[in-house]
Amino acid sequence: MSKENLSKEAGSKEAGSKETGSMAPITGRQLLAETLGGAAAAWQIDDRGLCLAGESAVDWLNHQAQPATPAYIYNGAAISAQVQAVRAVLPGTIHLHYAIKANPFPPVISHLATQVDGFDCASLAEMQRVAELAPARLAQTSIAGPAKSADEHRFAISHGVLINIESAGELQRVADVAQSLGKRARVALRVNPPFELKGAGMKMGGGARPFGIDSEAIPALIERIRTDATLRDHLALEGFHLFAGSQNRQAEAIAATLRQSLILVQDWTRQTGFMPRHLNLGGGFGVVYQPQDAPLDLAALKPVLAEIGADAQQAWTGVRVNLELGRYLVAAAGIYVTRIVDRKTSRGKIYLMCDGGMHHHLALSGNLGQVLRRNWPIVAIAQMDEPHSETVDLAGPLCTPLDVLGQNQALPILQPGDVVGVLQSGAYGASASPQGFLSRPAPGEYFVPG
Ligand SMILES: *Cc1c(COP(=O)(O)O)cnc(C)c1O
Numbered sequence: 378m379s380k381e382n383l384s385k386e387a388g389s390k391e392a393g394s395k396e397t398g399s400m401a402p403i404t405g406r407q408l409l410a411e412t413l414g415g416a417a418a419a420w421q422i423d424d425r426g427l428c429l430a431g432e433s434a435v436d437w438l439n440h441q442a443q444p445a446t447p448a449y450i451y452n453g454a455a456i457s458a459q460v461q462a463v464r465a466v467l468p469g470t471i472h473l474h475y476a477i478k479a480n481p482f483p484p485v486i487s488h489l490a491t492q493v494d495g496f497d498c499a500s501l502a503e504m505q506r507v508a509e510l511a512p513a514r515l516a517q518t519s520i521a522g523p524a525k526s527a528d529e530h531r532f533a534i535s536h537g538v539l540i541n542i543e544s545a546g547e548l549q550r551v552a553d554v555a556q557s558l559g560k561r562a563r564v565a566l567r568v569n570p571p572f573e574l575k576g577a578g579m580k581m582g583g584g585a586r587p588f589g590i591d592s593e594a595i596p597a598l599i600e601r602i603r604t605d606a607t608l609r610d611h612l613a614l615e616g617f618h619l620f621a622g623s624q625n626r627q628a629e630a631i632a633a634t635l636r637q638s639l640i641l642v643q644d645w646t647r648q649t650g651f652m653p654r655h656l657n658l659g660g661g662f663g664v665v666y667q668p669q670d671a672p673l674d675l676a677a678l679k680p681v682l683a684e685i686g687a688d689a690q691q692a693w694t695g696v697r698v699n700l701e702l703g704r705y706l707v708a709a710a711g712i713y714v715t716r717i718v719d720r721k722t723s724r725g726k727i728y729l730m731c732d733g734g735m736h737h738h739l740a741l742s743g744n745l746g747q748v749l750r751r752n753w754p755i756v757a758i759a760q761m762d763e764p765h766s767e768t769v770d771l772a773g774p775l776c777t778p779l780d781v782l783g784q785n786q787a788l789p790i791l792q793p794g795d796v797v798g799v800l801q802s803g804a805y806g807a808s809a810s811p812q813g814f815l816s817r818p819a820p821g822e823y824f825v826p827g
Pocket residue numbers: 476478479497499521620622623624659660661662701702703704705
């Protein structure tokens with residue numbers, strides 16, 4: 378039986394019946410292994426269920442100062458496992474950066490400070506966190522964003538942060554701010570490429586976009602920076618930034634984008650004679666949200682990355698090439714835990730009403746850029762070996778039908794007081810959700826070393 382059928386089977390009517398062989402409903406332990414892959418080993422499970430620091434996760438949560446639920450738990454060992462998996466396929470010539478917007482929780486940034494080669498920020502506050510938590514990394518930090526404020530420009534220029542320039546107008550504004558500070562701004566041109574990342578869940582390149590500078594305008598802009606006195610004196614053009622899309626699990630598509638990006642930059646440098654010192658090739662590596670989905674084949678990227686690194690060095694000796702990954706480094710390290718407050722049946726459908734919802738986890742509710750909502754991997758954290766033999770809907774506390782946590786979701790038979798955990802919630806969770814909506818409390822956020 379295919380995995381797809383297996384997971385559908387998990388939602389069939391045989392509630393409580395102990396099935397064997399390929400017909401057996403999936404368990405939480407299996408779901409965690411199948412979705413998290415190599416990072417699964419960072420999560421401890423025993424007969425008490427999911428464990429944290431040697432205790433059952435439920436007990437551990439009950440001892441914390443913040444509310445036990447709803448909360449996010451981030452696991453440092455799972456982050457390290459993902460970093461190591463990526464490092465294993467990166468040649469020495471390609472550096473690994475972390476895109477902070479995926480998860481800006483300070484202990485996560487501190488944990489990554491010693492493991493990645495730099496950071497990519499998307500706001501003033503993110504740069505301030507790097508300055509506070511990893512000041513040695515500021516020289517390997519960049520900021521991107523299509524409508525940066527003067528405060529962001531000032532902070533970046535004062536702290537030597539590389540600014541990814543998103544338009545000709547921004548180029549002028551940055552030069553003006555640098556002039557007023559009596560400094561030179563480090564800049565890279567963010568490119569809106571003529572292609573998009575195929576298979577990406579969220580597209581950021583190709584066609585008309587608010588992000589970056591259209592690729593066809595780049596050579597003229599390089600020339601302007603050379604010839605315009607204000608630009609020349611106050612900008613240090615270091616290179617280029619390309620980022621074509623997010624949540625891509627297709628190694629072939631990522632490889633093609635990386636190759637196309639390199640060719641694009643080689644064309645300009647041949648045309649203009651400009652020698653980049655810096656080339657940011659973006660992020661977008663995708664993770665598995667459903668056990669039936671194929672994981673990104675990192676090993677297949679290894680030869681491509683080696684080739685990209687070598688080609689870049691050959692074209693522009695000493696160039697620093699970066700990948701900036703967000704989701705891939707932190708998704709598997711996060712579990713969003715929420716407690717069942719009520720169990721009720723509405724016209725034949727079982728609802729588990731939870732204390733957490735879309736105001737903490739917008740992506741779980743299907744409202745963060747998805748066209749069709751898909752279920753997430755959800756486990757019962759104290760019943761990791763019980764079969765997911767019942768099909769239920771999970772909803773949150775908000776007075777809106779948008780507050781969906783699961784639809785026809787297979788779980789063990791659960792009651793009020795039980796705690797479910799949403800796996801793969803370490804990226805674009807708490808900070809990517811409308812926490813002000815309905816004026817409910819923020820979730821707890823916990824970091825455990827693993
Ligand atoms: C969000 C973002 C990233 C990270 O994307 P992931 O899909 O999380 O890897 C990288 N670079 C830029 C410019 C971004 O905006």
